[in-house]
Amino acid sequence: MIEFGSETLVITHDAMAEGTHWRPGTDPYDIAWKLVATNLSDLAAKGAEPVGVLLSHVLGDGDDRFLEGLCTVLARHDTPILGGDTIAAAPGARTLGLTAIGRATCAKVPSRAGARAGDRVLVTGTLGRAMLGFDGDEGHREAFLRPAPRLAEGRALAPVVSAMMDISDGLLLDAFRLAQASEATIAIESDAVPVADPDRREDSLRWGDDYELLFTLPEDAACPVEASAIGRVEPAGFAPLMLDGHPLLNAAGLGFAHG
């Protein structure tokens, strides 16, 4: 975040590598989609409106298809390509990067730090959809391949939340991080978390790629978007995260952290 003139600029950069972030053989259309979605989701969590993106692209097979996906997802979010760089590299694992520039729409730009004891913990949408799509469920294929960043919700929430982040690495891992950044404990009731398949509730709390927003609200604040209350912020205690009353002491095993 940078104060810029009379406004606040939010800039994010996410990189992706073949083998680490996508499997060889993935449709380049979908790679482009996810590259844009992950970056715009970071803007959403800051309540920022996208201004444009810069692409860092290593030339390779399927570039036409990549460009098609890129233009489609950017058009959907009314976001122009402002520039970037295209380079040739020796054959090998390709890497791609995207810088997204956003304009904060709220004087107070939310961060992960800021949750206070007594705040409610909420989440948008339904978790586990990307997981089901990844596992071959046709009805959730779109959720996995072409996630929709919660830009409108992020802008509506920014003025009222005490802390906010997007769930890219799984609810539990990201809640753990939010709790640590806020120097508080977050207590989550797993039954209160909306999941696409209740038989896979546990997995759904750990799977990433849903790009929903996790946020905390002061007790008396009304929530301006559709979301589910899933827990409470408590004073910093024994563990950063409590799940159904059980302390979770460290982040290992809570979700998946990309390389």
Place this chain on the structure above:
Amino acid sequence: MIEFGSETLVITHDAMAEGTHWRPGTDPYDIAWKLVATNLSDLAAKGAEPVGVLLSHVLGDGDDRFLEGLCTVLARHDTPILGGDTIAAAPGARTLGLTAIGRATCAKVPSRAGARAGDRVLVTGTLGRAMLGFDGDEGHREAFLRPAPRLAEGRALAPVVSAMMDISDGLLLDAFRLAQASEATIAIESDAVPVADPDRREDSLRWGDDYELLFTLPEDAACPVEASAIGRVEPAGFAPLMLDGHPLLNAAGLGFAHG
């Protein structure tokens, strides 16, 4: 360039790949240096003051040394790292990217388009220094490995130039591009170009990596920095570029264009 609040934001992104932009075995300190210098040089050409950078980094051998170079060159230009992404990738040619954010210090941000017939053509510094350094001349080693972007000169020039760019791919190729963007012809006198080694004048006009500024000035404008007058802008003619009276019709062979 983006209007942002009451200011203008300038954003550049340059990527580099092993094998294409640096040889295997290059000191990672110098790779970091060049990555920063090329991006800050793009800001210099816009008369922008660096606000910060975002790094896109694929983990690998020599990261400590890379970080050392990165911090040193950024400190020299008083530029903070604002964020970025660090990823793991399968072994292979590594790619690195940097996004630089700048604040335009002048209401009129210079571009390559804008040169008008009658303008003078000027260049900062002495060309061919990076070439000599590359070829093993110890006295010019620094010029090749650790170029200094012309940030102060860019800021001083921005209010008065009609067009400006940095010379990253060689004077002739970049002048050709400036002429095309301005829909004009640029006539250069090779003897007027300051070169480090007069015996290699021809090579010096074609070699890149000097990161000097090439700019055009209206006839009556005083030049606020030390620079050499090397030619004139003429009405768009037979060729975009004239060298010592000879037309150069296409960009092929004029310099080196990175992949």
